[in-house]
Amino acid sequence: MFTELITIGDEILIGQTIDTNSAWMAKELNAMGISIQQIRSIKDERSAILDALHTVPSDCQLVLITGGLGPTKDDITKHVLCEYFETKLIRNEEVLERIETYFKQRGRAILESNRKQADLPEDAIILDNYLGTASGMWFEKNNKIYVSMPGVPYEMKGIFSQEVIPRLKEKFQFPFVYHKTMMTEGIGESFLVEIIKEWENSLIEEHISVAYLPSPGIVKVRLTASGTEASDIKRKVDQKANELRKIVPTYIFGEDDISLERAVAEKLLHANFTISTAESCTGGNIAQLLTSIPGSSNYFLGSIVSYSNEVKESELGVKKEDLTNYGAVSEKVVVQMAKSVRESLKTDIGIATSGVAGPDGGTEDKPVGMVWIAISSKDGVYAKKYQFENDRHRNIRRASLAALSLVYRYLNGTLEIGS
Amino acid sequence: MFTELITIGDEILIGQTIDTNSAWMAKELNAMGISIQQIRSIKDERSAILDALHTVPSDCQLVLITGGLGPTKDDITKHVLCEYFETKLIRNEEVLERIETYFKQRGRAILESNRKQADLPEDAIILDNYLGTASGMWFEKNNKIYVSMPGVPYEMKGIFSQEVIPRLKEKFQFPFVYHKTMMTEGIGESFLVEIIKEWENSLIEEHISVAYLPSPGIVKVRLTASGTEASDIKRKVDQKANELRKIVPTYIFGEDDISLERAVAEKLLHANFTISTAESCTGGNIAQLLTSIPGSSNYFLGSIVSYSNEVKESELGVKKEDLTNYGAVSEKVVVQMAKSVRESLKTDIGIATSGVAGPDGGTEDKPVGMVWIAISSKDGVYAKKYQFENDRHRNIRRASLAALSLVYRYLNGTLEIGS
Numbered sequence: 001m002f003t004e005l006i007t008i009g010d011e012i013l014i015g016q017t018i019d020t021n022s023a024w025m026a027k028e029l030n031a032m033g034i035s036i037q038q039i040r041s042i043k044d045e046r047s048a049i050l051d052a053l054h055t056v057p058s059d060c061q062l063v064l065i066t067g068g069l070g071p072t073k074d075d076i077t078k079h080v081l082c083e084y085f086e087t088k089l090i091r092n093e094e095v096l097e098r099i100e101t102y103f104k105q106r107g108r109a110i111l112e113s114n115r116k117q118a119d120l121p122e123d124a125i126i127l128d129n130y131l132g133t134a135s136g137m138w139f140e141k142n143n144k145i146y147v148s149m150p151g152v153p154y155e156m157k158g159i160f161s162q163e164v165i166p167r168l169k170e171k172f173q174f175p176f177v178y179h180k181t182m183m184t185e186g187i188g189e190s191f192l193v194e195i196i197k198e199w200e201n202s203l204i205e206e207h208i209s210v211a212y213l214p215s216p217g218i219v220k221v222r223l224t225a226s227g228t229e230a231s232d233i234k235r236k237v238d239q240k241a242n243e244l245r246k247i248v249p250t251y252i253f254g255e256d257d258i259s260l261e262r263a264v265a266e267k268l269l270h271a272n273f274t275i276s277t278a279e280s281c282t283g284g285n286i287a288q289l290l291t292s293i294p295g296s297s298n299y300f301l302g303s304i305v306s307y308s309n310e311v312k313e314s315e316l317g318v319k320k321e322d323l324t325n326y327g328a329v330s331e332k333v334v335v336q337m338a339k340s341v342r343e344s345l346k347t348d349i350g351i352a353t354s355g356v357a358g359p360d361g362g363t364e365d366k367p368v369g370m371v372w373i374a375i376s377s378k379d380g381v382y383a384k385k386y387q388f389e390n391d392r393h394r395n396i397r398r399a400s401l402a403a404l405s406l407v408y409r410y411l412n413g414t415l416e417i418g419s
Numbered sequence: 420m421f422t423e424l425i426t427i428g429d430e431i432l433i434g435q436t437i438d439t440n441s442a443w444m445a446k447e448l449n450a451m452g453i454s455i456q457q458i459r460s461i462k463d464e465r466s467a468i469l470d471a472l473h474t475v476p477s478d479c480q481l482v483l484i485t486g487g488l489g490p491t492k493d494d495i496t497k498h499v500l501c502e503y504f505e506t507k508l509i510r511n512e513e514v515l516e517r518i519e520t521y522f523k524q525r526g527r528a529i530l531e532s533n534r535k536q537a538d539l540p541e542d543a544i545i546l547d548n549y550l551g552t553a554s555g556m557w558f559e560k561n562n563k564i565y566v567s568m569p570g571v572p573y574e575m576k577g578i579f580s581q582e583v584i585p586r587l588k589e590k591f592q593f594p595f596v597y598h599k600t601m602m603t604e605g606i607g608e609s610f611l612v613e614i615i616k617e618w619e620n621s622l623i624e625e626h627i628s629v630a631y632l633p634s635p636g637i638v639k640v641r642l643t644a645s646g647t648e649a650s651d652i653k654r655k656v657d658q659k660a661n662e663l664r665k666i667v668p669t670y671i672f673g674e675d676d677i678s679l680e681r682a683v684a685e686k687l688l689h690a691n692f693t694i695s696t697a698e699s700c701t702g703g704n705i706a707q708l709l710t711s712i713p714g715s716s717n718y719f720l721g722s723i724v725s726y727s728n729e730v731k732e733s734e735l736g737v738k739k740e741d742l743t744n745y746g747a748v749s750e751k752v753v754v755q756m757a758k759s760v761r762e763s764l765k766t767d768i769g770i771a772t773s774g775v776a777g778p779d780g781g782t783e784d785k786p787v788g789m790v791w792i793a794i795s796s797k798d799g800v801y802a803k804k805y806q807f808e809n810d811r812h813r814n815i816r817r818a819s820l821a822a823l824s825l826v827y828r829y830l831n832g833t834l835e836i837g838s
Contacts, residue, residue, distance in 0.1 A: 011632045013455040015446030016600070016639065016676070018439050022460070027434030036432040037467075041441070041458040048456075055474075070631070071609050111609055152633070154810060181435070190490055190530055212489075213430045214571070220435065257435070277724075283710025284703030287724045291702025294778050294811055296726070302734065303724035305696075305706045311721035311764055315734075345730055359713050391573060392713055 001172060003029060004060045005039045006052050008068035008077055009151060012041040021066045021156055028160065032168075033177040033226070034062070044068055049080040053146070061144055062168070064160075067151030069134040071113040078121070078137075081148055085139050087123035092135075095120060099133045127163035131155045136163055145171075177226040178233045180241045181213075184221065184251040185260055185405045189214045192221070196247055199240070206236050216394045217401040218260070250414050253405065260404045261289040267411035268299040273348040275407065277303040278316055278341035280328060281355035281371055285400045301345050306337065316340040329354050329366050331374075331383045338374035338381055349410070350376040351403050358392045371399040375406045375417065382406070382417040420591060422448060423479045424458045425471050427487035427496055428570060431460040440485045440575055447579065451587075452596040452645070453481070463487055468499040472565070480563055481587070483579075486570030488553035490532040497540070497556075500567055504558050506542035511554075514539060518552045546582035550574045555582055564590075596645040597652045599660045600632075603640065603670040604679055604824045608633045611640070615666055618659070625655050635813045636820040637679070672827050679823045680708040686830035687718040692767040694826065696722040697735055697760035699747060700774035700790055704819045720764050725756065735759040748773050748785050750793075750802045757793035757800055768829070769795040770822050774805075776814045790818040794825045794836065801825070801836040 005025055011017040022039045029036060037057055042048045049068075056063050068077030082088055096118035103110040117133045120126055127136030127147070134150035136159040147164055149156045184192060189212050193200070203210055203223070213220040223240060225233045245252050254263040268275060277286045287303035290296055304315050309328055312318040318336045326332045334354045342350025355371025362368035368390055374383040386402055388395045409415035424444055430436040441458045448455060456476055461467045463486075475482050487496030501507055515537035522529040536552045539545055546555030546566070553569035555578040566583055568575045603611060608631050612619070622629055622642070632639040642659060644652045664671050673682040687694060696705045706722035709715055723734050728747055731737040737755045745751045753773045761769025774790025781787035787809055793802040805821055807814045828834035 010630060011641075012442070013445055013458065014449045014598070014641075015442045015444070015455075016632050016641065017634075018437060018442040019458075020437055023431065023434045023437045025434070026432055030433050036434075037462070039432065039438075039460040043456070070633075071612070108607075108610075111613055113612065114609060154813075179433075190533060191527075193490075193532070194530055211429060213435050214489075215436075222430075222433075222435065279703075279706075283715070283719075284698075284706030284722055284724065285710075287703030288707045291704075291724075291726065291776075292812065292815070296702070297780075300702075301727040302730035303703055303722070303726075304734070305703065305710075305722035305724065307710065307716055307722075308720040314763065315721065315723070344733065357710075361716075393711065394573070396711070 001034045001062060001174065002037045002057070002060045003034050003062040003064060004037055004056050006063060006065045007039070007041040007151070008044055008049060008065060009041070010044045012067075013043055021151065021153055024153070024157065025064060025066075025160060028165070030177065030179065032165075033174040034168075044076065046076060046080050046083075049077060050084060053084050056144065063144060063146045064164075065146065065148045066156050069117075069148065069150040071111070071117055071133065077148065078119070081124075081137065081139070082121050085121065085123060085141060085146075087121045089119040090122045092118050092120045092126060095126060095135055098128070102133055127159050129155055129159055130162070131158045138164075138167065175226060176228065176230040176233060177224070178230070178237050179222060179224050180237050181220050181222045181256050182241055182244055182252055183254045183258060183260070183263070184219045184248065185217055185253055185401055187219065187248070187251045189219050192219055192248070192251070196244060199243055199247055203240060206240065208237055208240055217398040220257070250409065253408050260401055260408065262293055264404050264407050264411070265290065265293045265296065265299065267408060271411055273411070274299050274301050275349045275351070276301050276341045276345035276347040277403075278337035278350065278352040279303060279305045280307060280312070280337070280353055281357045282353045282396055282400050282403070283307060283357075285396050286351065286353070286403055289400055289404065301347050304341050304344075312337065316344075327366065329356055329370060329372055331372055331385070334372040334374040335376075335381050335383050338376035338383075342376045348377060349407060351407060352376075353399050353403055355386075355395070355399055357395045357399075358390060369395050371395065371402070373399065373403045373406060375403075375410060377410065377417055379417040382410075382415065420453045420481060420593065421456045421476070421479045422453050422481040422483060423456055423475050425482060425484045426458070426460040426570070427463055427468060427484060428460070429463045431486075432462055440570065440572055443572070443576065444483060444485075444579060447584070449596065449598065451584075452593040453587075454596075463495065465495060465499050465502075468496060469503060472503050475563065482563060482565045483583075484565065484567045485575050488536075488567065488569040490530070490536055490552065496567065497538070500543075500556065500558070501540050504540065504542060504560060504565075506540045508538040509541045511537050511539045511545060514545060514554055517547070521552055546578050548574055548578055549581070550577045557583075557586065594645060595647065595649040595652060596643070597649070597656050599642045599656050600675050601640045601642075601660055601663055601671055602673045602677060602679070602682070603638045603667065604636055604672055604820055606638065606667070606670045608638050611638055611667070611670070615663060618662055618666055622659060625659065627656055627659055636817040639676070669828065669833050672824065679820055679827065681712055683823050683826050683830075684709065684712045684715065684718065686827060687768075690830055692830070693718050693720050694768045694770070695720050695760045695764035695766040696822075697756035697769065697771040698722060698724045699726060699731070699756070699772055700776045701772045701815055701819050701822070702726060702776075704815050705770065705772070705822055708819055708823065720766050723760050723763075731756065735763075746785065748775055748789060748791055750791055750804070753791040753793040754795075754800050754802050757795035757802075761795045767796060768826060770826060771795075772818050772822055774814070774818055776818075777809060777811045788814050790814065790821070792818065792822045792825060794822075794829060796829065796836055798836040801829075801834065
């Protein structure tokens, strides 16, 4: 089955909003074996919406539309859908009741614009929205299915999962497509490809395709195969994934789009270890990554973000003379930070960062992008110097990932911490 | 001038990558008065790329293509472009030299796949890439301009700013389009619209359009007008923006897409104030937001992320009996956290958060989404209880924004801190 995703909203065409909905839907649909032919973002205008509906590729049986259903004036989608599907809006009493309950539960007064969200196309199947006030709509015309959903991501996700997917599964049978993504950290795309060249060539005869998806610090290696024999396909792809794991064991931290912070979280839980961070240049980003995972209080106890030298001294006991003689961005200092936070917060592991995130603060000796990272455990301390790039956000991100990677490798047994 | 943006890459259609490039380009182009008609993401396949090139809307004079130029095997764009523009690849010695220098400077060995990136279409103007190895290409055909750029965001941005924009400005004259965006925090879209209804109606006769762009905690109000008389248009839009500021002074924290953290940073710099944070449920996210701004070491000194009660006691001196009697999520505790971090880190302002981010840990008294936030200054302490939502990430985000908003309002004079 082929699908087109259409996002309605001037805010996307003007660049004020990034279209994350399409990426989310694409991932969900792909997992079911539904292939996305095209993703389009169009204007919140009658002619643009009608044009898009008229030019859906003929092989697309399913059109998923998001956006343009809010209560404010810039939303006209519902009226245009009525025009295209030759129907009219009628007040839906059941939906009105749900909207009224929604506001009552939140102790908020209901507005006329909210009531109008219960005016829905007579010929559409109404898809319930339990997380907001804009209903989804399901139309059928010329052997295609068209679904319109609100653009607010969590409302869209609710309708998609609870209303759209079950209806699709009822109506169609889907082929088997299998993806396996291996997550690597700490090696660039070209170098990875060079190392695993032979393995990559061996995929051809197995009819497995491969794609490399780089982002700062991380390269995803995605394997894909499809067919009718689900277990055969799964087995051959998994086997190739395991082969890859053996070729580059230090770079792989997980599978299937797991984030590095989640991979670390799982290792910490498994080892029953706790962790703390002492962050300078990463400014709390490692703590934020670790606590983004539900249940992180089981292993993450806290962090000392020591952005100034004074705080490095007062809260982490870093020696003044070391700060003077070696500077904050030095092995001497980062080692003290990692040891100190581990001791004061009484955790099994302490990690510390100190570097020049940029754009200012770089010197010839310590250019922008230079970061010292240390990990402290009962086995001792390990510190490493990194040279990242010229961009502040990428440097913070890459330093955070490199620090988490040290934790992962320590827990995985591929990093030895001497004393 | 109308434009279409085309993104090439299976990784977008499969949902593994979010198309942030289009949003960035859209913003830049809009600021110049170039209007985006449509944004498309298509497959990394010959037929999809040719189809897209053949179906560019006839009123689009400019087509900006990103992606599909990496050194690995899944990239075929260059060959298809040669086919469409009826030209062939030839080795560009100048580009080859730059690629070789690029690798030499980084102390990395050059691979054959990298050298091949110097094979470029004979009939294209080559656009230099100083940040990577994939060159941009500029084609002209049937009165349209087509530009192909690599998909790596910072490489694309470099080529776009340094090579594409200057060439466009040389070739065309652009109309004047003026946007003004007012940033609000702490009020929902429907309620905001209700309060500013009359003001909104007054925009019609001025030919100013308005759009509301909501995201968790923040609603952007965007005004747009266009024409030939730049100063008139600017004046009338600015005047309406100022009127809005007077209607909802406590909700507006800035203009033109400024982030709340940057607005706070500017206020702190202006007041010559320093800040520290004591974070529980936000897990370092406020520190991370503040340090995402270049130059943040001028006002941000550090943070104590006290995720466990033990760390709240040992690092922030929160009284054990208060943790027992009132719980960590309480006014008593959050006030001590804010005072303590301000005192130990010797800053002008201390902010603290303690709440239930979820999904677990909620009780009847303290449900998921309940967060206490406190701000401490020389004037005393102010604490407030918030009830956010059911989603962990949104709760962390909204609590962080609410905390920053208290700082903004304190520095702005719209929040009084009693003792």
